[in-house]
Amino acid sequence: xxxxxxxxxxxxxxxxxxxxxxxxxxxxxxxxxxxxxxxxxxxxxxxxxxxxxxxxxxxxxxxxxxxxxxxxxxxxxxxxxxxxxxxxxxxxxxxxxxxxxxxxxxxxxxxxxx
Amino acid sequence: xxxxxxxxxxxxxxxxxxxxxxxxxxxxxxxxxxxxxxxxxxxxxxxxxxxxxxxxxxxxxxxxxxxxxxxxxxxxxxxxxxxxxxxxxxxxxxxxxxxxxxxxxxxxxxxxxx
Numbered sequence: 001x002x003x004x005x006x007x008x009x010x011x012x013x014x015x016x017x018x019x020x021x022x023x024x025x026x027x028x029x030x031x032x033x034x035x036x037x038x039x040x041x042x043x044x045x046x047x048x049x050x051x052x053x054x055x056x057x058x059x060x061x062x063x064x065x066x067x068x069x070x071x072x073x074x075x076x077x078x079x080x081x082x083x084x085x086x087x088x089x090x091x092x093x094x095x096x097x098x099x100x101x102x103x104x105x106x107x108x109x110x111x112x113x114x
Numbered sequence: 115x116x117x118x119x120x121x122x123x124x125x126x127x128x129x130x131x132x133x134x135x136x137x138x139x140x141x142x143x144x145x146x147x148x149x150x151x152x153x154x155x156x157x158x159x160x161x162x163x164x165x166x167x168x169x170x171x172x173x174x175x176x177x178x179x180x181x182x183x184x185x186x187x188x189x190x191x192x193x194x195x196x197x198x199x200x201x202x203x204x205x206x207x208x209x210x211x212x213x214x215x216x217x218x219x220x221x222x223x224x225x226x227x228x
Contacts, residue, residue: 105159105160
């Protein structure tokens, strides 16, 4: 158990809908990262927050947004969902901000868009 | 640009065999970190090891060992006396000073048969 929690574990929704994925980092970690894992794209970095502020952005679509709250939990919002958004979404956390940190991953949320 | 290549898509071995998973990376950074993660069938990503670019010493942890060779830009992972529980997808990843995200390889699916 990494100490990172994600809810829900599974999510099934329809095209055009909006969903929110939630992540709680390990105790003491200030950075939260979001990744998307799909069969065709592999593991793709989406976005990083550090202590409430956006720190880095990867291949995140404009339909997707995230935030980190004062209690350090984070939410990833996916809107106008398409079939291609079906994937496993991981949250990871680390103590610091940067490339030297080990990222510890949560169990993931499996999103299915029908 | 950063890139991680895991040329072996799938490997199948019989229990107790030794197996080496290859990882080759590309980076322009002089300071960088390399990681290995394990993704068992249950889906979570489990951190195995972190190695910085200045430490080329090989590492052994039980049946696991890692060989880092800067000269060939490789960070290979060997499992000695493999067990069925080692069956998983293994990811090599790279993070560097001048990049915003951790880059993952495509993963190697290891199947250990009894």
